Amino acid sequence: MECVFGLVGNDFAVVVADTSAVHSILVHKSNEDKIMILDSHKLIAASGEPGDRVQFTEYIQKNVALYQFRNGIPLTTAAAANFTRGELATALRKNPYSVNILLAGYDKETGPSLYYIDYIATLHKVDKGAFGYGSYFSLSLMDRHYHSGMTVEEAIDLVDKCIMEIRSRLVVAPPNFVIKIVDKDGAKEYAWRESVKDAAVASA
């Protein structure tokens, strides 16, 4: 079951996603990156129908890039979130996308922000959010330990607590997670948390 969660720190936002690509009872791969770098200072963590997830997030990414070329400046995180939500809403009653999204970004003027966008086009600006069965555990832990203005170390500590809880308490817990972070210097991969590595092929 796909797990995505994230939170906002003192001048950064962090998002975490599991990395297993599952089809019925088969695990296709356990290093599928579900957090897309939307532009230099935005991350989009998505979970849901695999085809929709990739199609929809790539579509949003290209439209965000087009905006930047047309207007000479990048979209703000709020604008990107509202655009994403609008696209979900337009498709909702015709040909809906089954994708849940956490959009994290950093704007020079307003600092870090996190947006919760679910598959029926709900939009909330939040300090912490989560999707999937893992959310039952990660939201509870974040409610207990989160405070505003956390440092990177504190935030990653909380992220690791959530990952541990998911691994130990969720019946079909995903083994591996990827952590990405966005701050004034841009969006980048922070770390992977792997408990199952794809075995290297033995040489003949």
Next chain:
Amino acid sequence: MARYDRAITVFSPDGHLFQVEYALEAVRKGNAAVGVRGTDIVVLGVEKKSAAKLQDSRSVRKIVSLDDHVALACAGLKADARVLINRARIECQSHRLTVEDPVTVEYITRYIAGLQQKYTQSGGVRPFGLSTLIIGFDPYTDVPSLYHTDPSGTFSAWKANATGRNSNSMREYLEKNYKETSGQETVKLAIRALLEVVESGGKNIEVAVMTKVHGLRQLEEAEIDAIVAEIEAEKAAAEAAKKAPAAPKET
């Protein structure tokens, strides 16, 4: 002849499409633009007509980015340019979305030229009144490219070209003085060609430089002024050398 120049879709008896030729006239009245290709760099220069005192000159950008690795300058009807540039920018992103690869310079040139041609063969429309100079680096290579399109929809690759006002003089200058250059030498060649027809000075020309590593960079007025000063100094030195080639050395 007058009967054959109203509608775009009508050939004249001697095989002309007059509307397209009139569009080329519009280009000839537009501002001068020059493009020069070097070994590791490609440069665009455009004449900036003196801005009205109250106009905010920063809002008038003549050299635009189509994507991270492709840029365009044009001569002719600026309003038509906005439409073409918008369509090209959309196509650049659409290409990335469908084939997961950035466009090659030739692809986007062919697209723009194709668009210009479509408007020479449709009813009720007129051609775009502009010629473009398109520069860029193909993805996965270090090879710079320069292409030119015109209102008829023709396009081709060039080592150096000019379009707009006095383009013939600039092209003649380039034909006489072109050689394979790189880096700053290419920039100087482009500016020298532009200075043949434009009043000298940083406020009258806009120059942008594209490299593989840094993408498109617009030169600041101060930088352009410095290069223009260098060029004038070189010209003066060449003049002086011509005037007194056998001057005796001072003892």
